[in-house]
Amino acid sequence: xxxxxxxxxxxxxxxSTPVLTAGVAEVTAPGAxxxxxxxxxxxxxxxxxxxxxxxxxxxxAAAGRSLHEVGTVVVGLGPGPFTGLRVGIATGAALADGLxxxxxxVGSHDGLAAGLPGTVLVVTDARRREVYVSVxxxxxxxxxxxxxxxxxxxDWLTAHxxxxxxxxxxxxxxxxxxxxxxxxxxxxxxxxxxxxxxxAPPTPLSPLYLRRPDATEPSSVRKSVLxx
Amino acid sequence: MTDRITLGAGAVVLGLESSCDxxxxxxxxxxxxxxxxxxxxxxxxxxxxxxxxxxxxxxASRAHLEAxxxxxxxxxxxxxxxxxxxxxxxxxxxPGLAGALLVGVAAAKAYxxxxxxxxxxxxxxxxxxxxxxxxxxxxxxxxLALLVSGGHTQLLRVGxxxxxxxxxxxxxxxxxxxxxxxxxxxxxxxxxxxxxIDR
Ligand SMILES: [Zn+2]
Numbered sequence: 001x002x003x004x005x006x007x008x009x010x011x012x013x014x015x016s017t018p019v020l021t022a023g024v025a026e027v028t029a030p031g032a033x034x035x036x037x038x039x040x041x042x043x044x045x046x047x048x049x050x051x052x053x054x055x056x057x058x059x060x061a062a063a064g065r066s067l068h069e070v071g072t073v074v075v076g077l078g079p080g081p082f083t084g085l086r087v088g089i090a091t092g093a094a095l096a097d098g099l100x101x102x103x104x105x106v107g108s109h110d111g112l113a114a115g116l117p118g119t120v121l122v123v124t125d126a127r128r129r130e131v132y133v134s135v136x137x138x139x140x141x142x143x144x145x146x147x148x149x150x151x152x153x154x155d156w157l158t159a160h161x162x163x164x165x166x167x168x169x170x171x172x173x174x175x176x177x178x179x180x181x182x183x184x185x186x187x188x189x190x191x192x193x194x195x196x197x198x199x200a201p202p203t204p205l206s207p208l209y210l211r212r213p214d215a216t217e218p219s220s221v222r223k224s225v226l227x228x
Numbered sequence: 229m230t231d232r233i234t235l236g237a238g239a240v241v242l243g244l245e246s247s248c249d250x251x252x253x254x255x256x257x258x259x260x261x262x263x264x265x266x267x268x269x270x271x272x273x274x275x276x277x278x279x280x281x282x283x284x285x286x287x288a289s290r291a292h293l294e295a296x297x298x299x300x301x302x303x304x305x306x307x308x309x310x311x312x313x314x315x316x317x318x319x320x321x322x323p324g325l326a327g328a329l330l331v332g333v334a335a336a337k338a339y340x341x342x343x344x345x346x347x348x349x350x351x352x353x354x355x356x357x358x359x360x361x362x363x364x365x366x367x368x369x370x371x372l373a374l375l376v377s378g379g380h381t382q383l384l385r386v387g388x389x390x391x392x393x394x395x396x397x398x399x400x401x402x403x404x405x406x407x408x409x410x411x412x413x414x415x416x417x418x419x420x421x422x423x424x425i426d427r
Contacts, residue, residue: 049330053337067341082286083327086293087334094335097297098311098342207293213286217279 008071010034010198011060011095012189015052015088016080016108017124017170018045022055023189024063024070030199037063039189048087056091071101074196076108076188078208079132079145080124089205096202104196105205109134109145111192112169115185121157121164121178123171131171132210135162139195147210150174233346239315240266242303242339246332247324247352248379249273249288251295255307255314265362267307271295278419282409289327296335314343321349323379353380358389372396378405378420 007026014021023039040059042051060067075092078085089105096103109122113136126132126147133153134144143160153175157163167179184191235241237260245252254268273291277283304310319336322329333349340347357373367373371386382398402410405422412421 049334052334053341057341082289083330086289086327086331090293090296090331090334091338093293093297094300094338095342097300098339100311204294207290209290213284213290215280215284215287217281 008198009065009069010072010074010193011056011067011070011092012074012076012192013052013056013088013092014076014108014111014188014192015048015084015091016076016078019043019170019188020048020051020055020084020088021076021188022052022059023187024059024065025189025193027072027193027198030197034190034193036187036189037065039187041188045081045084048084052087052091056095067095067099070095070099072096072198073099073101073103074193074198075103075105075205076111076192077105077205078108079126079147079210080108081127082207082209085207089207093205102202103205104198104200104202106192106196107134107141107145107208108192109169110136110139110141110195111188112184113141114139114191114194116166116168116182117185118166119162119164120182121153121167123167123169123175125171125174131174135160135164145208145210150176153178233316233348235316240309240313241316241318242300242314243318243350243355244300244332244336244339245320245352245355246292246296246328247320247322248328249277249283249291251292251299251332253299253303255303255309262361262366263358266309267303267305269299269302269306271299274420281413281419283325285325285327288325289331292328292331296331300335300339311343314345316346316348317343318348318350320352320355322351324352353382353384354386354389354391354393356380357384357386357393361389376404378409378422379403 007028010025010027012023020042025034025036038059040055073092073096112122113120119137122134124132130147130149132145133148135142143162148156166182168182172181237258239258241256243254251271255266256263276287317336317340356375373384373386375382381403383396385394385396408421417424
């Protein structure tokens, strides 16, 4: 996109975890410091569709800004439970399209890891008795994200030849003391925006599903539907 | 969502539907006695479901998200109007596949906020009946409608499309469309069953 000659208001959204997040920030130039004006979160795994737009409006109101001042939308692409994840991405895509501004997708784990020192394991709930794990160092993803059973995470780390010193993210309790827990270094709004490449041309907002849809092809043996 | 919205003749409404395997976006202009279709666009994920013998909700939901904004833009192009011309958005809020509906509802809420227009949640069953008015004009007073589709088979008494609709009777097991699909599967004719059996 074009160069930033002035401060751009960025709206950030994430619906990949039970912590639904909407925030507004100012960015002076791509890659420059992110000034978070307001962030609103709501922890409820099953209210993403009802709560996200009110959360966006609340964050904008707290920042004293209006939706029409938003110059760019940044959306967490997951991974996360599919239905909730899609709410944030559909909202971000339609807001950007409706406002005729660019939309940028970013891995939600990159946002959670942003600004933390050392090598960090990010953990979020993948449901079905698995967690999404990824390892980050200095702003780069060095392993994952991938759905892994909690008991298999130590072997997963070994297989990827990574030795994180700490873990972070809304799913850390599911790993039950595997590593020391650290709080995020930044509000997620700053983490997501900082991890996004705002200077790059926008690409389609494709969710990080990391699992195939549940569906089985019918067997070739024809079952009678008349019997029941 | 607004409780009561009054739109006069000439108002442009964008309709968005994602209850099953089609992402549908239409733009209509209200007239003194009905609606005029300005243009529409439909994206379908039907081909992705055929090898499973029926609509797979997760596949449909993924396809809706992928198609949503491009389908909206295509509808504007087909209709020859612009987003600033839109006076309200109507979206299917049910019945349908929950995950699929949510994609359309989330997008509709966002468009409504971006364009500062009211959002109207719509039960899409009267929508099936209302589609007939595009071709045949307003319904006669106290219409008895037989609604037959992939997911529904029912008799409706329609006093007014805007809400006065009573279900008089409905299938107790499968809708007509499902029956077609099951017969086609039984005979090894593939999915969807309707077009093949009709031939
Ligand atoms: Zn229907």
